Amino acid sequence: xxxxxxxxxxxxxxxAMSGTSLDGVDAAVLETDGVNITGFGPFEYRSYSSPEQNTxxxxxxxxxxxxxxxxxxxxxxxxxxxxxxxxxxxLVGFHGQTVAHAPxxxxxxQLGDGAALADALGVPVVWDFRSADVELGGExxxxxxxxxxxxxxxxxxxGPIAFLNLGGVGNITWVDPTHDAPEAHGAxxxxxxxxxxxxxxxxMLKRLGQPYDKDGALAKQGTVETGALELFLAEPFFARMPPxxxxxxxxxxxxxxxxxxxxxxAAATLTAMCATGVAEAMQHCPSPPTRVLVTGGGRRNPVLMxxxxxxxxxxxxxxxxxxxxxxxxxxQAFAYLAVRVARGxxxxxxxxxxxxxxxxxxxxxxPDSVRSLI
Numbered sequence: 065x066x067x068x069x070x071x072x073x074x075x076x077x078x079x080a081m082s083g084t085s086l087d088g089v090d091a092a093v094l095e096t097d098g099v100n101i102t103g104f105g106p107f108e109y110r111s112y113s114s115p116e117q118n119t120x121x122x123x124x125x126x127x128x129x130x131x132x133x134x135x136x137x138x139x140x141x142x143x144x145x146x147x148x149x150x151x152x153x154x155l156v157g158f159h160g161q162t163v164a165h166a167p168x169x170x171x172x173x174q175l176g177d178g179a180a181l182a183d184a185l186g187v188p189v190v191w192d193f194r195s196a197d198v199e200l201g202g203e204x205x206x207x208x209x210x211x212x213x214x215x216x217x218x219x220x221x222x223g224p225i226a227f228l229n230l231g232g233v234g235n236i237t238w239v240d241p242t243h244d245a246p247e248a249h250g251a252x253x254x255x256x257x258x259x260x261x262x263x264x265x266x267x268m269l270k271r272l273g274q275p276y277d278k279d280g281a282l283a284k285q286g287t288v289e290t291g292a293l294e295l296f297l298a299e300p301f302f303a304r305m306p307p308x309x310x311x312x313x314x315x316x317x318x319x320x321x322x323x324x325x326x327x328x329x330a331a332a333t334l335t336a337m338c339a340t341g342v343a344e345a346m347q348h349c350p351s352p353p354t355r356v357l358v359t360g361g362g363r364r365n366p367v368l369m370x371x372x373x374x375x376x377x378x379x380x381x382x383x384x385x386x387x388x389x390x391x392x393x394x395x396q397a398f399a400y401l402a403v404r405v406a407r408g409x410x411x412x413x414x415x416x417x418x419x420x421x422x423x424x425x426x427x428x429x430x431p432d433s434v435r436s437l438i
Contacts, residue, residue: 230362258341
């Protein structure tokens with residue numbers, strides 16, 4: 065525990081992320097002192113089975129009730145099985161599974177018990193990252209931007225860049241790497257851009273029994289329905305100034321807009337909605353980024369990437385082009401945030417979530433085996 069509290073000492077942290085796409089759990093090791101990235105360690109992925117996904121889907125948008133307990137069991141079993149494979153870990157960052165997110169009313173809910181996970185792994189676990197931010201007036205999301213700032217420093221960026229995460233929901237982080245700290249005024253602006261893969265995945269599952277549009281093959285065959293796209297852009301969300309965030313199901317009616325379209329046209333239109341939301345978001349950036357680095361599953365969809373290239377006024381590329389891992393970036397982010405929480409450093413600020421002041425979220429749970437030695 066002393067090592068965790070000593071600022072400047074490098075920690076070998078393991079981060080875990082299960083996103084709104086509900087495909088599985090990412091886990092990755094990061095070496096960091098909570099400020100600078102020292103190195104990237106091993107990583108693993110554990111997919112959710114179809115029955116597990118169904119259990120998780122049943123819990124979406126639920127704040128209480130009988131669906132939450134079995135979904136929590138799925139989350140805990142998957143994380144424990146995956147994280148127990150790693151050795152030599154000082155600290156774990158456990159995000160849990162978001163099933164409901166309404167920061168302006170009911171708050172935010174991530175399933176999972178960090179204290180139980182700490183006892184199971186025998187390693188201190190940082191969890192419940194979002195609640196403190198929401199309690200102080202923040203959106204509670206996105207939380208990866210402080211890590212994006214560290215990544216911008218790691219790749220030695222000299223001008224403004226943007227990280228675009230296309231998971232179930234899209235979010236963007238505009239970074240000015242000339243600042244010394246992520247919480248500095250003007251260093252970061254981050255917010256959700258709109259729906260990303262979730263509506264398209266839901267469509268593919270409902271119509272074709274497939275989890276997603278692999279390589280954009282279906283969308284490539286279709287034509288975008290401009291009328292549906294215009295209705296999509298009329299949503300009040302796009303007129304709101306950032307920071308702002310979304311729940312996975314906030315745009316569930318999008319699928320309704322394409323109900324009468326063929327499979328291919330529906331897929332093309334939902335893909336275009338994702339790209340258009342990003343283009344709208346770019347208008348909020350303090351200055352044009354020199355490049356957009358794309359992470360998350362959406363970067364593997366060539367149709368979506370082409371739409372982004374056409375609609376944005378700067379180079380668009382997967383984060384792999386600068387030596388980062390787009391599959392593990394969010395898991396690495398929660399490893400990074402866990403170290404910051406353990407050392408009393410902020411994890412969000414007004415420019416990332418709209419919180420009133422820079423705040424460090426997260427709860428640190430120490431396993432009984434370690435607590436007895438303190």
